[in-house]
Amino acid sequence: MKFIGIWLLILVPFIEIWGYFKLGSLYGWWYFLYMVVVGVLGWRMIKEEKSQLLFRMMNSFQSAGSPFQMIMGTAKNMIAGGLFLFPGIVTDFIAIILLVMPSKNPNENLFQEMQNRFNQKKQKNDSVIEGEFKKEDDD
Numbered sequence: 144m145k146f147i148g149i150w151l152l153i154l155v156p157f158i159e160i161w162g163y164f165k166l167g168s169l170y171g172w173w174y175f176l177y178m179v180v181v182g183v184l185g186w187r188m189i190k191e192e193k194s195q196l197l198f199r200m201m202n203s204f205q206s207a208g209s210p211f212q213m214i215m216g217t218a219k220n221m222i223a224g225g226l227f228l229f230p231g232i233v234t235d236f237i238a239i240i241l242l243v244m245p246s247k248n249p250n251e252n253l254f255q256e257m258q259n260r261f262n263q264k265k266q267k268n269d270s271v272i273e274g275e276f277k278k279e280d281d282d
Contacts, residue, residue, distance in 0.1 A: 159231035178230045185227025192220045
């Protein structure tokens, strides 16, 4: 497992440099413009996430939501923004995958809907009277 990380650290820069030469010769200055625009977008993404982190954290606590989900979503977006800052196609592709991945478990939404239905307040016209009773003998 240790060697996989080392190989990634060695291979990713070589793949990025190879991509610079191939795409630079193919597209010319458009590739340079792409790298600048994506770098600026990554910087803005990190800046926005950082400025909204405290606000989202407070909303998560007030709405009794899961702060872990909020933190993971923010961390995912900040990592994607950081990957956009690094010039190259491979890191941009990984950042796009991070952004497209859903941050919530789809089964969790289903569970929330079921829980909300169970906890719904009753309608005012409801003819059911809830209560407890105790059967007493007439002896």
